[in-house]
Amino acid sequence: MSLKQTPLYQMHLKYNGKIIDFGGWELPVQYEGMGVIKEHNMVREQAGLFDVSHMGEVFISGEKAEEYVQNLVCNNIKTMQDLQVLYALMCYPGGGVVDDLLVYRYHRQKYLLVINAANVEKDFAWMQENLMDGMTAENVSAEYAQLALQGPKAQEILQKISDTDLNSIKFFWFNPAVKIAGVECIVSRTGYTGEDGFEIYVKPADAAYIWEEILSAGGDLVSPVGLGARDSLRFESKLPLYGQEIDQDITPLEGGLGFFVKLDNDDFIGRDALLKQKEAGLKRKQVEFSMLGKGIARSHYDVCKDGVCIGHVTTGLHAPTFKKPIGLALIDIEHSAPGTEIDIMIRDKAVKAVVGQGIFYKKKTKAK
Amino acid sequence: MNIPEKLLYTSEHEWISIEGEKGRVGISDYAQHHLGDIVYVELPETGDSVAQAEALAVIESVKAVATLFSPAGGTVLEVNEELEEAPELLNEDCYANWIAVIELADRSDLEKLMDAKAYTAFCATLE
Numbered sequence: 162m163s164l165k166q167t168p169l170y171q172m173h174l175k176y177n178g179k180i181i182d183f184g185g186w187e188l189p190v191q192y193e194g195m196g197v198i199k200e201h202n203m204v205r206e207q208a209g210l211f212d213v214s215h216m217g218e219v220f221i222s223g224e225k226a227e228e229y230v231q232n233l234v235c236n237n238i239k240t241m242q243d244l245q246v247l248y249a250l251m252c253y254p255g256g257g258v259v260d261d262l263l264v265y266r267y268h269r270q271k272y273l274l275v276i277n278a279a280n281v282e283k284d285f286a287w288m289q290e291n292l293m294d295g296m297t298a299e300n301v302s303a304e305y306a307q308l309a310l311q312g313p314k315a316q317e318i319l320q321k322i323s324d325t326d327l328n329s330i331k332f333f334w335f336n337p338a339v340k341i342a343g344v345e346c347i348v349s350r351t352g353y354t355g356e357d358g359f360e361i362y363v364k365p366a367d368a369a370y371i372w373e374e375i376l377s378a379g380g381d382l383v384s385p386v387g388l389g390a391r392d393s394l395r396f397e398s399k400l401p402l403y404g405q406e407i408d409q410d411i412t413p414l415e416g417g418l419g420f421f422v423k424l425d426n427d428d429f430i431g432r433d434a435l436l437k438q439k440e441a442g443l444k445r446k447q448v449e450f451s452m453l454g455k456g457i458a459r460s461h462y463d464v465c466k467d468g469v470c471i472g473h474v475t476t477g478l479h480a481p482t483f484k485k486p487i488g489l490a491l492i493d494i495e496h497s498a499p500g501t502e503i504d505i506m507i508r509d510k511a512v513k514a515v516v517g518q519g520i521f522y523k524k525k526t527k528a529k
Numbered sequence: 530m531n532i533p534e535k536l537l538y539t540s541e542h543e544w545i546s547i548e549g550e551k552g553r554v555g556i557s558d559y560a561q562h563h564l565g566d567i568v569y570v571e572l573p574e575t576g577d578s579v580a581q582a583e584a585l586a587v588i589e590s591v592k593a594v595a596t597l598f599s600p601a602g603g604t605v606l607e608v609n610e611e612l613e614e615a616p617e618l619l620n621e622d623c624y625a626n627w628i629a630v631i632e633l634a635d636r637s638d639l640e641k642l643m644d645a646k647a648y649t650a651f652c653a654t655l656e
Contacts, residue, residue, distance in 0.1 A: 190565075190592065191565060196565050196566050197565055197566050197590075197591040197592060198566040198568075198591060199566075389565070389591060389592050392592075393591060455569075455571070455613070456569065456571065457568070457569050457589050457594075459594065478591065479568035479569060479589070479591055481591065486568075486569070508571075508587065
C-alpha cells in the first residue's frame, strides 16, 4: 500500500522534517535542527505548529442528529450549546472503545465529529451501521486539512492574522467562519498538548498557505512540531491515545476516563456494560507511576508485583518537562493505591517503580 | 556527517578505537543523529564479557530504543558512567563520549569492520 501524504507534505520537506510512516501517512516525527525535546519545550514555552491533517472528519446531519450522536457516544451531548466542542468516546456494546473523538455542535441537526486517523474507516463504518432513518453521515476527511497551533503564544500569533477577536472563542468552543490571512477556516480552542491553543480546519488547497502565514506571523515565537513531541506533550498532560490508554479491550472507566462517561444519560451504545462494570467495581485501573530504579518504561512493557504480572504500561516516556521517565499503566486495582511499589519489566529485568498521583503536567489550558 | 579517519565502524553504526589490546567503543554520528535526543543509556558492567555483534549497551531516545552491538568480542574494562547522568553527551559529541572500553579477545574480529572510507560509502547507500 502506498503511503498517504497530507496537503502539507511539501512544507515538511521544506522545513526538513524527518518523515516516517505513521499509520500509513508520511508525516514528520521531528524537524532537522530542532528534535523532539526542543520542539516539546517550544510548545510549553512559546508556540508550535502541527500538521494534524491525517485526523478524520465526519459531518452528521439530519433532524435526529442530536439523538443519533447521543446514542453513539457516552458523554452527555444534550447539554451542548451551538458552537461548543465536547470530548467524547464511542463504545462497543461490551464497553470497549471504538474511538475517542471531538464533537463539534453546529446546531441540533448538524455535528462535526473529529476522529483518529488510524480509525477513520472503522469509525465511519460503525457510524453507518448505527445510522438512523433520515440521517446522513458524511466522511469529509479528505476535504479538510487540519493544523494545530499550540502554546502560550498561540493566541498572540494567530490574532495577528485573524479577522475575529480570538477571545470570543473560549476553551472547547469553536467558530466555523474565522478568516485567517483572508481564508475562511473552522477554528476551535482545543488541542492535544495541555497548553492553550487552537485547531484550525481548512480546505487542503489553502493548507500550505495558512501554514506559512502562521509561521511568518509567529517569527521566533513558533516552530513546526512533529509527531514525536505531539506524543510527549499529550502524554505529559495525561491525554489518552487510542491504542494505548484505551482500545477495544479497555473501557473508558478502566482507562481513567470515567468523567466522560455519563451513565445517567439516556441510552447509548455500551451503557449497560459500563453500568454493570461500575456497579461490580473495576478489576483494573489506570495509574500514574514514576521510576525508582534506572530505565524507561515503555508502552506494552509488563508490570509485575512479587513476580506476578498485574498489568502493562500503556504509555511510558522520558518526560521532557520533568527530565525523567514517568508512565501510565493499566494494573489490577488491588495494587493501584498511590505509594504502592511495582516492578516494570524492562528487557526481562524487574525495575522498581512507584504508583503516584498528580505527578503529571498541570494543564495550562484556559477555563471554559 | 562526521566520520573520523582513525576509527573502525560497523554496519550498525558503532565505532571502535584501537588502543593496543584495548578497544574504546561508541556510536557514530549517523546513529546519534537518527536516534534523536538521547535520554538514557543502559551501560554494561565492568567484567562482563561480550562476543562480537552481541548486545553491549542500550541507548534510548525520546522515541526509540536501540541496542549497541559490540564491534568486537572481549571483556568490559571500563564504562563511561558520566552517560548515566548526562546521556545527551552522545548527541553533543558521540566520538569524545565513548560508551565502554573492552579488552579485545580476538583481533581478527577487527577484520570484519569498515574503515572510515568504507563506512562513509556505506552511509551514503542509506540516504
